[in-house]
């Protein structure tokens with residue numbers, strides 16, 4: 017039952033790819049302000065859940081209700097506009113553009129000039145482009161990236177690229193942020209910085225965050241509540257401590273040779 021504080025309610029979500037049930041009867045509720053984790057062995061169905069929430073795939077069955085509205089069947093850009101943003105397992109920046117342009121692009125759904133203004137390059141266009149640049153610069157400053165604004169994205173160290181990707185996702189002004197393995201490929205120092213960053217944006221932007229992550233240090237360190245999937249289904253839910261002690265979870269990881277579950 018949806019309550020006022022519920023921001024996301026997923027019920028009975030199922031996705032088949034041919035005969036493969038990648039996600040089956042998946043339920044998840046997020047309350048406003050939650051910072052929760054979604055974990056599970058490789059191929060468990062976690063990214064497919066994100067792809068279903070963000071409209072990349074349509075579910076075979078089930079419902080996804082965001083802020084009391086079903087978002088099933090909407091296009092990804094419509095879902096972004098409603099307030100859901102994400103980052104990807106493999107960073108997806110415009111690698112040949114500057115840091116500033118990567119964030120400016122994210123603001124474009126909010127621009128107020130039309131195509132004609134853009135083609136004619138008139139005053140209205142110039143004023144809005146200037147506003148956009150200033151807004152993006154202010155935004156980069158929040159992330160400590162202002163000195164890197166003119167750097168080409170692909171030339172940045174991995175940890176900084178991830179930071180830019182998260183900044184870009186937040187430039188869409190989401191209420192819900194989905195982070196798909198944000199710590200992948202990071203060194204220990206970058207992981208610590210990432211954990212600080214996630215705490216910071218959670219508070220500063222009044223966000224609800226759902227995080228997929230294989231690095232147990234990150235999941236157990238920052239998530240309040242964790243859902244565990246295996247073979248497309250939920251096998252456990254609980255606090256980090258409960259999950260670490262859950263035999264079914266330990267079995268799911270150890271059974272696949274991934275003994276870093278606890």
Ligand SMILES: Nc1ncnc2c1ncn2[C@@H]1O[C@H](COP(=O)(O)OP(=O)(O)OP(=O)(O)O)[C@@H](O)[C@H]1O
Pocket residue numbers: 033036038056057058059060061062063064065
């Ligand atoms: N577009 C697709 N077509 C066919 N099968 C797919 C597709 N996307 C995902 N799958 C399959 O669905 C299952 C779940 O994949 P998914 O990527 O959601 O798992 P995951 O839990 O995110 O795994 P990982 O932790 O390795 O990223 C896998 O068996 C995968 O091969």
